[in-house]
Amino acid sequence: MMLHLAQVQHNESSGGVELRLLACQQSENSWTVLNPEPIIPAVHGDALSDGVLVLLELSNTYEILSIKSAKDWVLDLLQKYLTTGVTPSFLQQEAERTEQWRQDLTLQSQDLTRRHLEMEARREQIQILEEDLKREKQQLESTAAQLKLKSEVESE
Secondary structure (H helix, E strand, O other): OEEEEEEEEEOOOOOOEEEEEEEEEEEOOEEEEOOOOOEEEOOOOOOOOOOOEEEEEEOOOOOEEEEEEOHHHHHHHHHHHHOOOOOHHHHHHHHHHHHHHHHHHHHHHHHHHHHHHHHHHHHHHHHHHHHHHHHHHHHHHHHHHHHHHHHHHHHO
16 A cells, blocks of 8 residues: 555546546655655546645555545644745755765774774884894893803903
8 A cells, every 4th residue: 555646637538537646645755756646547537626736645556545635644744844934955065064074974984993903003003113122132131141251260
């Protein structure tokens, strides 16, 4: 079952009423505009005025399960979004700002990762230098002990 926004139109050649499907609901707050706009016959649509917008619940085979005026739905959208300053251009600006933030955060994350790797490399270099210093100290102490021993032996 899918919710659609449609416009009523009278077919002059057949004399019947048709519904031009304009949009389809994807999720609670997400709709897709249909292009091209499919047209389905409206059974019992004689009471509908030409050009009126309606909400349809359709089966997967495009069978009309329910039909009602879209007036309250449109007014609700106006109340929720357009009276609070949420316009398409505002939403576009917010999307662009969000994308810029995402890019900035990605760059900051990459910079932090680079700095972390540099610090790890420096830490490893410092550990290597510390080990080298310990070895040199041990060699010097060993050499000093040997020299001391040698000088003691020579002085005897």
